[in-house]
Amino acid sequence: MTEVVHVNLAPLARFRDVIARDLAGNSDGPVRRAMRQWAAIYRGFLQERFNSFSRGGGDWKPLARSTILGRRAKGGGTRRQKIAKARKTRAAAAVRLEKLEAKGQGSTPQAIKALDQIVKAGKTIQDMPTMTGISILRDKGLLFNAVAPQFEGAPGAIQQDIPFGVRVGYGGPGRHPDGTATIADIASFHQEGGPHLPARKIIVPPGEAAIRKMNDVMQAAVDGLARE
Secondary structure, three states, rough: OOOOOOOOOHHHHHHHHHHHHHHOOOOOOHHHHHHHHHHHHHHHHHHHHHHHOOOOOOOOOOOHHHEEEOOOOOOOOEEEHHHHHHHHHHHHHHHHHHHHHHHHOOOOOHHHHHHHHHHHHHHHHHOOOOOOOOOOOOOHHHHHOOOOOOOOOOEEEEEEEEEOEEEEEEEOEEOOOOOOEEHHHHHHHHHHEEEOOOOOOOOOOHHHHHHHHHHHHHHHHHHHHHHO
């Protein structure tokens, strides 16, 4: 004796078709939306890593002394110009202090002020050629801003739906304000390095925490679709 069991496969077929269309980029369903969430998670991972590495938390090579001295200093001008100004200030304060001491006024407020200027100028001269207060590849913030978690079309940034995924990174025509190279070109130069430029990779595979978040997002999308 046999019994025939009929199974309605139509919902399963719809489930399959929705996923297939989303993967191919032909629809805007839950799987495709999850992929865009992947992009936000990955961009957040990139920017967090960028922030850490730019402050010495990774393996990026420190900036050359010439590059450091060419960086802008707080209050205006370059660090090189700041050093020159500090040296003049220190020399002038030293002359004033010497004259005051010669008159027996080495403990007056004027003398204390001159000594304070000498100390502060010396610290400026000492700190300016170092990485103190400097973040690598963030002089103008263009490369850093292009990988902000929420894509807002920052110059040099791209985010594109593609079949079976989403493309994230640097691209487009946005140019650096100090030259003719595009921001994407500059990112590529640093990514690959060269004879006189150490490689400082920005685009790398996501870390384990980011991958877990991406898995959770996609699983939630597929589970929700299955319930429908």
